[in-house]
Amino acid sequence: MTEVLTPQDAEERVSLQQYAEKAYLDYSMYVILDRALPHLGDGLKPVQRRIVYAMSELGLKASAKYKKSARTVGDVIGKFHPHGDSASYEAMVLMAQPFSYRYTLIDGQGNWGSPDDPKSFAAMRYTESRLTKYSEVLLSELGQGTVDWVPNFDGTLEEPSVLPARVPNVLLNGTTGIAVGMATDIPPHNLREVVNATIHLLENPKATLEDLCGFIQGPDMPTEAEIITPKADIHKMYQTGRGSLRMRAVWDKEDGDVVVTALPHQVSGAKILEQIASQMQAKKLPMVADLRDESDHENPTRLVVVPKSNRVDVEAMMNHLFATTDLEKTYRVNLNMIGIDGRPQVKSLDKILGEWLSFRQVTVRRRLQHRLEKVNQRLERLAALMIVFLNVDEVIHIIRTEDHPKPVLIERFDLTEAQAEYILETKLRQLARLEEMKIREEQEALEKERENLEKTLDSARRLKTLVKKELQAVADEFGDERRSPIIERGEAQAFNELDLLSNDPVTVVLSEKGWIRSAKGHDIDPAALNYKSGDGFKFAVRGKSNQNVILLDSTGRSYAMAAHTLPSARGQGEPVTGRLNAPSGAVFEGALMGDNEERVLVASDAGYGFVAKLGDLYTKNKSGKALLTLPKGGQVMPPIAVTDPANDLLAAISNEGRLLVFPLTELPELARGKGNKIMNIPSARVQAREEFMISVQVISAGQQLVVYSGKRHTTLKASDLDHYRGERGRRGNKLPRGFQKVDSVAIKD
Template sequence: MEGEERIIKQTVEKEMARSYIDYSMSVIVSRALPDVRDGLKPVHRKIMFAMHELGLTFNRPHKKSATVVGEVLGKYHPHGDSAAYEAMVRMGQPFSLRYPLVDGQGNFGSVDGDPPAAMRYTEARMKKITDEVMADIDKETVDWTLNFDDTIPEPTVLPTKIPLLIVNGASGIAVGMATNMAPHNLSEVVDACCAYIDNPEITGEELLQYVKGPDFPTGGIIYGYEGVKEAMLTGRGRVMMRAKTEIEHTPSGRECIVITEIPYMINKAEMIKKIADMINDKKIEGISYINDESDRNGLRIIIILKQDAVASVVLNTLFKNTPLQTSFAVNNIALVNGRPELLSMRDLIRHFIDHRHDVVVRRTRYDKRKAEERLHIVLGLLIAQDNIDEIVHIIRASQTPDAAKQTLIERFELSDIQASAIIEMRLRALTGLERGKLIAERDELMKLIEHLTEILENVSVQMQVIKDELLEIKEKYGDERRSEIVYASEEFNPEDFYADDDMVITISHMGYIKRTPLAEYRTQNRGGVGAKGSATRDEDFIEHIYVASMHNTMLFFTEKGRCFWLKVYEIPEGARSSKGRAIQNVIQIEPDDKVRAYINVKSLADAEYVNSNFIIMCTKDGTIKKTRLEAYSRPRQNGVNAIVIREGDQLIEAKLTSGNAEVMIAAREGKAIRFNESTVRPIGRVGAGVRGISIEENDEVVGMICVEPDSKQDVLVLSENGYGKRTDLDEYRITNRGGKGVKTINITEKTGKLISIQAVTDENDLMIINRSGLTIRTAVEQIRLAGRATQGVRIINLREGDAIASVMAVPAAGDEEEVQTAEGAENGAETPATDAPSAEE
């Protein structure tokens, strides 16, 4: 019967529910979630306290890790030794914690996922910054509880001066919930805490001015800001992380992607293996070799590309398919008064400041009590100094110390503590010097007590103490951000960072592009040989030059009939003499395609503008097509088809018109046709166009101009041997579209074939670049008007074997200094073209 009485009948469902709830609450409160005050889970707190008790401060020698683990397991944390050791190791890994708390000696693991050495081989002690975490723990600043066997007290929280939960983050999986908190920069967090102290009503949006976003120990790039903002304001969000990469060139000239920083918590070795497997499985094209060149100086992974690979395309593929780009799901759940809560950045700061306030008040009370206790003793010692003869007589006349103490208490109205201090006083305390020290100590203690009393009575003074201590922490341990934040383009206006200056955009025959300020190109007189315009490879030469302002949008048209969009400021900048960057790395055109023309527009967002303007395109065989600009007002990263190009043909020109322009098309054999734009019907993007000029089988179109009414533009033509002329537009009669045209220049062996046709005024300069890379900029007004059928005058002196590559009319340079005469230029440029100094030199 007695045995039956000890049996409690319970259904399985109720017992399972009760046991599961007990287990889950134990995991949530005592294992997996950090406390919002000190940012530590119980195991980390116990490790810190055990190291503190062992005296393993930053200025003491390291001790075996096994000693620390044994102390933790034996006194505070009766769990597996590997769990405690791994927790301690993680606190010492600079790639895991933004501000490590443990100073490890030996193999503490690596970013490749290598395990740490066994605890019997490694040593550990606390970092200097950990002193700030343990500061004032002996001053009754925190609550204590007994350990698992009720023999040793341990703190329930640490009195940290550092907002550990925010700066180091945390991650843990409990039962039914998890936490994943990102690390942040200490300097930014301290600034935000100070701002909160100054204004407790500060909003989450205002705190974003101080804490820009997470700051991961491994650096990298935070890509986009919406997820960061959401995480900071709500406590939950998705932060996109990217590796930091650079495009370099090998000694053989091949492009390579160099990775110098990787996303947080990514295993480097596994990442490289995954990339290598994808290369072997042909899931990623264009990579010939990948190697890890990391050393003690830093991380460096090199990915060498194949000869025809496009670096930007390969990189985007890597970002999409490998851990080079990964997301960090922020979930700020921490224990607040023992209960899990989802916390925003403002909540985290508020709870930390509340904790610091509690610590400062309790510390001040402790310091005040200790100061008062010492003052009480000092006052008693001073009474003894004043009555030393009588006190000596009382002590000598007493049979026991207790009797002497009782007599002193009664005679001088002393407390028990004061009487005990007098009896235990040494004879040396009777000297005059010791009396002076006691008086000085009394005065100092009275000042200290007054100061501490003021702190306790005034909350604003308490907050100032917290703020001063935080600023001191920032001064000692604050550092620069490691993670760069790249704001998405729709979230800010990049044009704000660029002046709206005119730029010269050059594209070489082999497809290198750059932008250079127009002011770098200075005017020369007609007949000069030109200044060095671009450093190109021997077989390369500048083929196209365009002028646009920094805020404009450029539409690139390729010879295969594709259209791409690009802001001018997105084009890589280069000096006048630099080569530029491969255009395939700037816009995603095919390797065998080339840019042939551009349209320069102020804005594609203006509905009236895009519907009232047109794009006219012309191909090498004389086909012409007219389409509304509106059809090209929706940029796509991969481009769109602009015109159907038949086999053997290619696009050579595209112009922006108002719908009423006069169109002129010129052919290589010297013929040109003029007709009104209104004779060409607008069609959609999908279409091949109509016949613009009829040419012979061995002839081809070299250019097209569109002259708006009342523009007062002349027609300027230039031959490949440097001869050119200006002709009034009215000398060309208007004919039907599709005719053979009329003679525009007298082609002879001396002039060479027609190379270019331009629409110009006296306010234009003519920029000419020849195949050797030299440029000349000459004023159009220096070129006289001539008849339609003449051969013109020499515009540029060419060296033997050289020829004109590209011609462009640009705005006049104003009053810039004229640098050379024709004769001076000829005398000063006798070196080979690729090595020639600029004309100014």
């Protein structure tokens, strides 16, 4: 059976897609406009506004007695905010916490949470509350025709659409909120700074953002911790309405201990101690001996970090803690709010203050207009009272004798409808109190007030002056000094693994068969250590326990191992091949230790080489890094540490007994490669292993070169070496007769 739709049914039916889109859009707009974002005018979200208004309706002003918070929450959710009581109470608690709000709106009695745990507040049936004196800044002009009123959720009551704030509260207390597709994160600011900037903009409508930033240094959190964001970044944040803010704890040294006295906004001291303690347990803070929380009523924040000794670099330690704990925290800034046009928008600082001034001037104008109407109404009534006073017998006679006295009174005394109505409503007992002098005094005062009101309403300049005076009055009454100093600091750096290690002297020893170990100290004799049968000492290198050991193999590849991870020299070590993936058949030709910026000479016996930084030899790869390119037939020579690359000499000796000496600066500094020619040796002779470099040495000032040949040796002083000086890449001169078959070469100090 086919369903027949009437035209009315067809109109009521919509597709599921259209319905879902509309429903989601309606919900999104509701969350944005009526829940998550603050209004630029009073800086409050709807729930906050309703709480403050409900408390004022309950008479809970700053001078009133405290009332149970449950009473307020009941009124809020029953009359204005049909949501959960716990959500409303949490919003209320936030406005009462001096560590959350820069200028609190609610004065709480009882447990309202602590900086360590803001959500540790007592249930609403236990706590009591009333409004603070500062809340008058939002409420004092409420009943004076300043704002529009809208029906509450069930239409039985009316509530203000916005409160007539006398200062830009949206910047003073800040807020955070998450809507649908947008969020807001407005940091608190200092009242005096904001008022001064607002007054400047009022007097100079063309003031630039730079001018306003001269008054508003930056956000001002309800904590004494430092804001370390650079001024340029803060300026950009105010320009775009988006950015980030970094805060750092304040600390000082007391008797060698570090004492933290102020934490970033909404950071828990207990959590900080937990973060530091977990690092200590993980052995990532070996320089810290103890932690204490000495916070009390007099010192709300006092965290003590005890270094292990007075040799600990406290600045470096604190930099590490700033980088790895909440002692330094970053806050997102997103100046998103509902403007006076009713639309959400991310606004720059000058736009916020400019729009708020427009809102304030409209509010003040409405207040003055409302007062003028009241004054005119009162003057009209006073004129009627004067007529009654002067003609009391006649007025009474008309009221007693006439069936319809109102038109008679209007005609007789030339009254308005309202005046006649007022005379008829006046009680007899009031007539006895009517005195001509009192009426005339009140009339004079009101006429003077009306004149002033009309002048102010007719003059934009007078209106601005009034707004300025009222702004200044609020700043004088509630203003205070900046709490969060703005100090530019460098970026905190966490310790890496090597920074946390001790820098004890060690000697790393490698055996002929590739077994490696590390001995404490530099005064050990590596050759005297115990080796496996058939194995023996090959080479050793001295350094620090927090440095890397750089190895160079016979294929020209370099490898790195952390010295502190090597086995102790008390045993026989472990094979290097267990840690590194060297090519098959490769043997290790040398080892180096030192800082990354130290220089090292790398060469092949084919007569080529270059100078490299020790850091260029480092690699995390177990398979090593291709460092030295070997010419055909060439072999790797042990790398040599360079102490003074600008003044050292290079001495190269071939197996034919030739010696060439030239300044080390003639060799290039490379990160990898074949290098430049050190000594001129024909490649064919190298490939046939007929001629090659047998030794290459670096000679510093004051050192001598000792050449060994069989049982004989000769020492070449600086003056002797001049005979062998030449340009890089030459053949070199022959050594004296009897020393042309060189066995080994050494450097002597």
